[in-house]
Each structure stands twice: as C-alpha cells, then as structure tokens.
Amino acid sequence: MAKPISDAGGDLGVIERLCGGIDTRPGHCELHGDFVDVLYRRRSADGNSESHGWGGCPECAKSRLEERREDDEQNRLAEVARDRINHYQGHAGIWPKFEHARFENYRPVNEKAARHLATIQEYGRIISGRDHGGRCLILTGNVGAGKTHLCCALLRMVINETAQPCFYINFDELITSFRETFDRDSGVKERDLLQRFSKYRLLVIDEVGMQSFSDFELTVAYKVINARYLQNLPTVLGTNMPANNLKKGIGERAVDRMRENGGRALEFDWMSYRERRCAA
Ligand SMILES: Nc1ncnc2c1ncn2[C@@H]1O[C@H](COP(=O)(O)OP(=O)(O)O)[C@@H](O)[C@H]1O
Ligand SMILES: [Mg+2]
Ligand SMILES: [Zn+2]
Numbered sequence: 001m002a003k004p005i006s007d008a009g010g011d012l013g014v015i016e017r018l019c020g021g022i023d024t025r026p027g028h029c030e031l032h033g034d035f036v037d038v039l040y041r042r043r044s045a046d047g048n049s050e051s052h053g054w055g056g057c058p059e060c061a062k063s064r065l066e067e068r069r070e071d072d073e074q075n076r077l078a079e080v081a082r083d084r085i086n087h088y089q090g091h092a093g094i095w096p097k098f099e100h101a102r103f104e105n106y107r108p109v110n111e112k113a114a115r116h117l118a119t120i121q122e123y124g125r126i127i128s129g130r131d132h133g134g135r136c137l138i139l140t141g142n143v144g145a146g147k148t149h150l151c152c153a154l155l156r157m158v159i160n161e162t163a164q165p166c167f168y169i170n171f172d173e174l175i176t177s178f179r180e181t182f183d184r185d186s187g188v189k190e191r192d193l194l195q196r197f198s199k200y201r202l203l204v205i206d207e208v209g210m211q212s213f214s215d216f217e218l219t220v221a222y223k224v225i226n227a228r229y230l231q232n233l234p235t236v237l238g239t240n241m242p243a244n245n246l247k248k249g250i251g252e253r254a255v256d257r258m259r260e261n262g263g264r265a266l267e268f269d270w271m272s273y274r275e276r277r278c279a280a
Helices: 012-019 058-090 111-128 147-162 171-182 190-197 215-230 243-250 252-262 273-279
Strands: 023-029 033-043 050-054 137-141 166-170 202-208 235-239 264-268
Touching: 058 147, 111 137, 111 147, 111 264, 137 147, 137 243, 147 166, 147 202, 147 235, 166 171, 171 190, 171 202, 171 215, 190 215, 202 215, 202 243, 215 235, 215 243, 215 252, 235 243, 243 252, 243 264
Parallel strands: 137 235, 137 264, 166 202, 202 235
Antiparallel strands: 023 033, 033 050
C-alpha cells in the first residue's frame, strides 16, 4: 500500500502540484482494467470548505469529459441557430399588420380552406427539406380570404425549419427596387438585386396584379423568378388575379417557370374573412 503523501508533511500545495493528488491506491475499472486511483483535494465553490475524493478511472473521466464537450458543442450550435432564426425572423420583410399570422391562428372557414391550409403546411415541409427541386406555389383569389396571412405563416415556418433567410415583398415594392437601378446615384445595380433575391431560401411575392402591367414589370418578374428557378429555389406568389389570367401580371415565361416541377395554384374563392365574421 502506497504511503499517503499527505503524511509526508510539508507544503500540500507543492506536493499536489508535483503529484496531482494527496494519496494514491490501486484501482480497477470493468472497462479499462487496472489504474492508479488518486485522492484529490476539492474546494467548495465558495472556497470556504474542503473535502477529499478519489478520482476513479482516468479513462472513464476522459470519456465523460468528451461527452460533456460534445454536449457543449451541440448546445453552442443550437444557440447559433436560434440567434440566426431570430435575426431572419426580424428581417423577413413581413408587415407589422401580419406579425401575428401563423398557421395555428388561421381559422379555415370551409373545407376547401382547410385543404389549402394543409397543402401549404405540407408544401412548407417539402421546401424546408432537401429534394424539393424549387417547386413553386401560387395563391390566387378574393381579397381578404387569408392569402397574405398564410404566406407570412409559411415564411415563418421555413425560417424556423431551415435557419436560413426568407423574404416577403409586395410586387410593386419589387418593381420599385429594380426601377431604382435606373438612378445612377442610388448605387443599386440590377445584378446585385438579382443576387439578393435569388439568395433567399423562400421568396414570397405578394399582391401581384395591383400594378400597371408594363413590359418592365413582366421583365423584372421573369428575371427574379428565373434567377431563383436556376438555383432550384422556390418562389410563392400571392395574387387577386385569376390563375388563368396571371400571365397578364407576370408574363407567360414567368408563369411557365412557376408551373414547372408540379407548381400548383390554390384558389381562395370565398368571401373575406372579416365580412364573414361580421355577417355571422
Ligand atoms: N381564415 C382566417 N383565419 C384567421 N384570420 C384570417 C383568415 N383569413 C383572413 N384572416 C385575416 O384577415 C385579414 C385579411 O386577410 P389577408 O391575409 O390579408 O387576405 P388576402 O391576402 O387573401 O387578401 C388579415 O388580418 C388576416 O390575418
Ligand atoms: Mg393579400
Ligand atoms: Zn474506466
């Protein structure tokens, strides 16, 4: 039996620094076999009291430490993802009026609305995953039926699921931002804008059809939708125009792009949610 170092007298601090502990004894671990067990001095957190404890198998201690490091790393990554999600949620371009919009507070007013809600949630799951192929979606129909509400809810969902940036923009704002490229002083270049709009994991272009239907608008619509199409990124359109008339709003080529890969149009053909609630 090894003579306890603590009996040796002298400065314990020095002995500990030299030997790492104040006593030793033979130890055996089921997993790692024989080892030298070391008696350590432990100070309480407030530093006022002291206790002794045997260290146990050093190999087991090492793996416990590794596990803790992995846990810490995972917690750190989760925290980074949470920070990113919060940032992207705050920079998603959603109007304060639709800040509240979630799938959970969308009240389907009929069976079709319930089906559309389920379809859009399923679509959100698909485009948050991998092999979605950039599939697009068009929400068309009456004012006040909840298209913008669902677009915003979808955007929030995809940001949460992917921790990637997504963006909501009205068609007229999109056009205005491209028109600014004509003003040299603005320093805004078309290429930069296309790059910006083709980096979002999901882009919602809402309120299509409230515009002047100029060639410029059709060109911008095609360029943005096509830039995203080339990167396999999904675009969602919200519009009051009937689906079969949409080419008047964004042009035939853009509609073709939206329809590729099974891109669907969902029709919201019931009366405004508000009017309905007032009528009830
Ligand atoms: N089914 C619904 N459940 C809950 N709120 C709804 C519903 N439909 C519409 N709304 C609310 O009514 C308002 C108008 O809806 P909105 O999404 O702007 O319709 P749209 O874009 O189809 O014109 C919004 O405040 C929206 O949150
Ligand atoms: Mg709307
Ligand atoms: Zn061990």
